[in-house]
Amino acid sequence: MWARLSSIQTKRWMKPRMDETGGCVLENGIKSTVALLKKGQPPGNAETLLEISVGINALVDFISDHYFKEYIACGGSKIKFVTGKPGSGKTHLLQMLSAAAGNQGFITVHISAKDVWLHDFKEIYAEVIEQTNLMLCLEQCAAQVAAELGHDYGSIPPGMKFVDYLSSIGELDALTKKEIRNQLRQMFIQNPMIDNNFAIACSLLTGCVLGHPTLENTNITLLHSWLSGSKDVKIPALRNLGMSPSKITKFNARHMLRSLLETLKMGGFPGIIVFIDNMEMLISATSLDNVRYTKLRRDDVYESIRELIDEIDTLKNIMFFFAFNRLLLDDESSGLKSYQALWMRMQNEIVSSRFNKFTDFYDMDKYAESAYDIDVLAEMSERLAGVLNRAGIEAVPVDEDRIEELILNAKYTAVSLPRQIVKATLDNTGSHFDAFDEADLKAVEDLYDRF
Secondary structure, eight states, rough: OHHHHHHHHHHHHHHHOOOTSSBHHHHHHHHHHHHHTTTTOSOOHHHHHHHHHOOTHHHHHHHHIIIIIIIIIOEEEEEEEEEESSSSSHHHHHHHHHHHHHHHHHHEEEETTTSSSSSHHHHHHHHHTTTTTTTHHHHHHHHOOOOHTTTTGGGTTTTHHHHHHHTTTTTOOOHHHHHHHEEEEEEIIIIITSSSHHHHHHHHHHHHTTSOOOOOOOHHHHHHHHHHTOOOOOHHHHOOOOOOOOOOOOOTHHHEEEEHHHHHHHHOOOOEEEEOOOOOGOOOOOOOOOOOOOOOHHHHHHHHHHHHHHHHGOOSSSSEEEEEEHHHHHOOOTTTGHHHHHHHHHHHOOOOOOOTTTTTTEEEHHHHHHHHOHHHHHHHHHHHHHHHTTTTTOOOOOOHHHHHHHHGGGGGGGSSSHHHHHHHHHHHTTTTTTTTHHHHHHHHHHHOOOO
């Protein structure tokens, strides 16, 4: 089953993108990948990302083994913060972790502060459930109901519901229907970890998968709308389905997330890994952004994160990663330090000169100091040059003298060491990509925005 779940969760990220002629985007438009790298962004191709990844693999393997496998999958919950200079590998790390989590069957959720308001936790919940294949989970729950009744759900012909299958073999009667309802009640409604209205909604949708009890399409759509936190849902219509709900808001969104996690666990998923990137948008002053935060909304974001930290132990099988530019950390007037209630919970009590993989605050610049020596950086440049050469672009790896120079100057520049290595390698390709203008780059960013 894990292979199926992994495929579903990682296909958005791992699937090669094709252009209008049916060719691979990376092969037919290599300059787009180079343009993203020049801007300090990871390449928009999973295979290329994995191929050029050097040094960061140890951190990815550590998190995967000690957190995903041993802690989150066993019911734990955790929050990590990732910071660093531009190009330090924050987004790179998140994407590598996403692939590792997806391979273990976790549901991975990607949220960008450029596109989603973070001051209202309901918006985060809505993104989580939107990127979660809830119906696949409920199909697994339906399979468990069938197993309790002594049938192998996998043996049912494709396209046939469970009750139709029972009818075809002469085993459908009033007692069997009652037992199906009892199983659904025990699985969802009697589960103390699931909100009663959330449980009723999932029970009804699972019944639709089984074929009993049945719902009209309008009611199915209504349930999905309520579960997703839609503002347009009509509460009186839900009461006709036996529910007594209220709309999902920032005040009950974490409770609903807890219910979702319990439901996913029953469906066989080990948990959810949530990646929230580009949080430096909280202090962005440009009017060109899709979302722009006032001081009030920014403080609401900080308060929401503070509440999440305080209540994280009430959630199970979930891990959050918040990534942001160092500017959000250094700006004492509007950054994280401006909200003392949050900063007191985030700051490290013990500061060490060595990078601590167990810390809740990953400083990618400090990780670079401990993990990226001359050999690692040379291999990083060689791998990138190899990718470019195979694409027909003459590229020469950065020599050791130049790498030593970059290491010495790394502490005094605003650009991270990994990004400087990438830039130096790309500079060795000459002016082959000088014609790649900003309009082309914007198109590429839009193309890779959701990978």
